[in-house]
Amino acid sequence: MQFLDFEKPLEDLYAQINKLKDMSSKNQVDVSNSIRELESAIETTRTNIYSNLTPWQKVQLSRHPERPYTLYYIEKMFTGFNELYGDRQVKDDKAMIGGMAMLNGMPVMIIGQQKGINTKMRQMRNFGMANPEGYRKALRLMKIAEKFNHPIITLIDTPGAYPGIEAEERGQGEAIARNLFEMVNLRVPVICVVIGEGASGGALGIGIGDRVCMLENTWYTVISPESCSSILWRSWSFKEKAAEQLKLTSENMSSFGLVDEVIPEPVGGAHSNPEGMATTLKAFLIKTIGELNKIDPDTRIEQRIEKFSKMGFYEEAE
Amino acid sequence: MSSTWFRRMKKGILTSTDEKLEAPDGIWHKCPECKATSTVKELHDNAYVCLKCNYHNRINAVEYFELLFDNNEYEALFENIKPRDMLGFLDLKPYDARLKDAQRTTGLTDAMTVGVGTINNQEIVIACMNFNFIGGSMGSVVGEKIARGIDFAILHKMPFMIISKSGGARMMESAFSLMQMAKTSAKLTQLAKARLPYISLMTDPTTGGVTASYAMLGDINIAEPKALIGFAGPRVIKETIKKDLPAGFQRSDFLLEHGFLDFIVDRTNLKYKLSQVLEWFVK
Numbered sequence: 176m177q178f179l180d181f182e183k184p185l186e187d188l189y190a191q192i193n194k195l196k197d198m199s200s201k202n203q204v205d206v207s208n209s210i211r212e213l214e215s216a217i218e219t220t221r222t223n224i225y226s227n228l229t230p231w232q233k234v235q236l237s238r239h240p241e242r243p244y245t246l247y248y249i250e251k252m253f254t255g256f257n258e259l260y261g262d263r264q265v266k267d268d269k270a271m272i273g274g275m276a277m278l279n280g281m282p283v284m285i286i287g288q289q290k291g292i293n294t295k296m297r298q299m300r301n302f303g304m305a306n307p308e309g310y311r312k313a314l315r316l317m318k319i320a321e322k323f324n325h326p327i328i329t330l331i332d333t334p335g336a337y338p339g340i341e342a343e344e345r346g347q348g349e350a351i352a353r354n355l356f357e358m359v360n361l362r363v364p365v366i367c368v369v370i371g372e373g374a375s376g377g378a379l380g381i382g383i384g385d386r387v388c389m390l391e392n393t394w395y396t397v398i399s400p401e402s403c404s405s406i407l408w409r410s411w412s413f414k415e416k417a418a419e420q421l422k423l424t425s426e427n428m429s430s431f432g433l434v435d436e437v438i439p440e441p442v443g444g445a446h447s448n449p450e451g452m453a454t455t456l457k458a459f460l461i462k463t464i465g466e467l468n469k470i471d472p473d474t475r476i477e478q479r480i481e482k483f484s485k486m487g488f489y490e491e492a493e
Numbered sequence: 494m495s496s497t498w499f500r501r502m503k504k505g506i507l508t509s510t511d512e513k514l515e516a517p518d519g520i521w522h523k524c525p526e527c528k529a530t531s532t533v534k535e536l537h538d539n540a541y542v543c544l545k546c547n548y549h550n551r552i553n554a555v556e557y558f559e560l561l562f563d564n565n566e567y568e569a570l571f572e573n574i575k576p577r578d579m580l581g582f583l584d585l586k587p588y589d590a591r592l593k594d595a596q597r598t599t600g601l602t603d604a605m606t607v608g609v610g611t612i613n614n615q616e617i618v619i620a621c622m623n624f625n626f627i628g629g630s631m632g633s634v635v636g637e638k639i640a641r642g643i644d645f646a647i648l649h650k651m652p653f654m655i656i657s658k659s660g661g662a663r664m665m666e667s668a669f670s671l672m673q674m675a676k677t678s679a680k681l682t683q684l685a686k687a688r689l690p691y692i693s694l695m696t697d698p699t700t701g702g703v704t705a706s707y708a709m710l711g712d713i714n715i716a717e718p719k720a721l722i723g724f725a726g727p728r729v730i731k732e733t734i735k736k737d738l739p740a741g742f743q744r745s746d747f748l749l750e751h752g753f754l755d756f757i758v759d760r761t762n763l764k765y766k767l768s769q770v771l772e773w774f775v776k
Contacts, residue, residue: 336705336724336725337733338724338725338726338729338730338733339725339730339733339734340730340734340738340739340742342724342725343723343724343725343730343742343743344747344751345751346709346751346752346753347705347723347724347725348704348705348708348709348722348723348724349704349705349709349753351674351705351706351724352674352678352704352705352706352707352708352709352710353709353710355674355675355678355679355705355706356678356681356682356710359675359678359679359682360682375662375671375702376671376674376701376702376705376706376724379671379672379674379675380705382675383675383678383679395668396667396668396671397662397664397666397667397668397670397671397702398662398664402729403664406664407584407585407664407665408584408585409585413584417584420580420582420583420584420667421664421667421668422580422667422668423667423668428668431668431669433668433669433672479679480679480680480682480683483672483675483676483679484640484676484679484680486633486636486669486672486673486675486676487632487633487634487636487637487669487672487673487676488577488579488633488666488669489574489575489576489577489633489634489637490574490575490576490577491573491574491575492573492574492575493573
């Protein structure tokens with residue numbers, strides 16, 4: 176188990192349990208009562224910690240190394256997954272994956288950023304930072320789904336679109352812009368869920384949907400707290416403050432009306448009970464697709480445009 | 494005996510202020526690129542382009558409108574829409590104070606000005622960004638003015654143009670600024686459905702969320718020479734890849750070569766080119 180800095184009290188309690196267990200196996204003493212007490216202390220402590228998370232702690236949680244990524248959800252929520260590769264122009268982007276799958280017997284197209292689970296895989300997946308090919312592959316898959324009238328689900332988890340020379344040569348800006356433009360008018364239901372990090376245009380590039388949702392302990396905004404700190408505070412050390420000021424949590428985003436729904440995570444975060452998280456998300460997707468299927472495509476598109484057109488705050492003088 | 498054969502006879506600066514041969518402010522302009530000097534009038538008459546090296550000085554909406562609209566006649570639209578610090582964003586300075594300072598020093602309400610007028614008798618709605626207003630950053634007002642500009646163009650069946658000049662999204666509006674990318678792209682699909690032309694002119698600089706939304710979505714994407722255009726800023730890329738960037742990287746020619754611009758146009762030729770293109774679109 177890996178503990179984040181604010182989970183230190185939990186780490187201590189787990190250490191105590193282990194010590195007791197060691198002791199009991201060596202000395203044949205019954206410690207089950209003490210262990211039971213400690214376990215209940217763990218539950219209370221966990222609940223306390225998790226009901227008072229700061230924005231920065233939520234950012235840390237969204238990046239927890241044990242947090243489930245897109246492929247995990249695909250494996251748990253769908254059957255018959257067939258990954259589809261390539262943008263048909265340049266290459267296959269490993270940071271953006273997608274393919275055909277069945278959700279409760281219903282065909283869907285699933286697309287999402289993928290982070291690696293160890294050092295080697297993290298490099299292969301480019302830390303979940305897609306190049307233009309990734310966004311173009313995503314769009315290609317969405318168009319297939321539209322053609323065959325199947326819903327689209329996107330899972331967002333990226334620290335941003337990749338800032339590199341080749342990415343610029345091949346038009347990172349154009350690729351994201353094109354996705355925004357095309358996703359607005361997709362004739363099938365589109366559901367987008369932020370499952371980890373929702374950083375800026377790189378997230379939005381697969382984030383235009385009839386329902387845009389966030390898992391509870393994720394963040395979604397225009398810039399990472401670190402970069403925001405470095406630009407506005409001219410120092411990397413104000414990331415906590417930046418996270419606070421950016422109002423980037425699921426709770427904030429939902430109160431602003433910028434996301435449609437927040438999906439609760441198990442106490443202790445998605446990584447403490449990944450299966451439970453996948454079950455919750457699956458149920459949510461089935462229910463939401465059912466609702467969206469009842470709306471005719473033209474109305475759905477109209478509502479999508481209307482929703483995004485309303486976003487913003489300003490004063491209007493007489 | 495002193496070895497110096499010349500000596501200051503009197504101490505201090507003796508020329509009185511009245512006698513000084515100093516030009517008053519604002520008559521001369523020194524090109525930041527080639528250091529050549531010209532009079533401000535010469536520069537103005539040459540569309541703020543250096544007469545010697547063709548450097549395109551950064552200008553704002555009021556100058557573009559004078560350059561493009563016939564007889565400098567146009568109606569400024571949606572001037573009643575003003576920014577608001579809804580999040581109470583505070584970094585080294587409150588956003589609210591930044592807005593007030595920017596409004597005072599620029600005389601503008603925000604980084605976007607929309608005007609309707611004619612270019613060689615062809616009606617057009619132009620939304621032009623002001624880089625002098627918080628780096629031309631895209632916040633809610635920028636998005637809303639584009640949205641309303643598009644509604645206006647659709648209602649009056651007019652072509653639409655955006656002149657971009659921006660560092661990207663306005664961080665102090667957080668996710669609201671991000672969503673302006675979605676909002677403006679959504680509105681542009683309505684313009685496209687109405688089969689009205691959309692011309693995107695990118696000027697120095699056009700980066701970040703502006704590039705990744707409306708700037709790249711023109712029926713034609715055009716740019717001024719040597720403008721910096723990109724998604725990620727050069728500094729960020731350099732820090733990420735830890736290598737020097739090639740010469741000319743992310744400049745207009747680079748984008749043209751890689752297929753993201755239809756053409757590059759000198760500002761002195763902009764009005765003529767635009768009227769040609771508009772004629773082709775609407776005829």
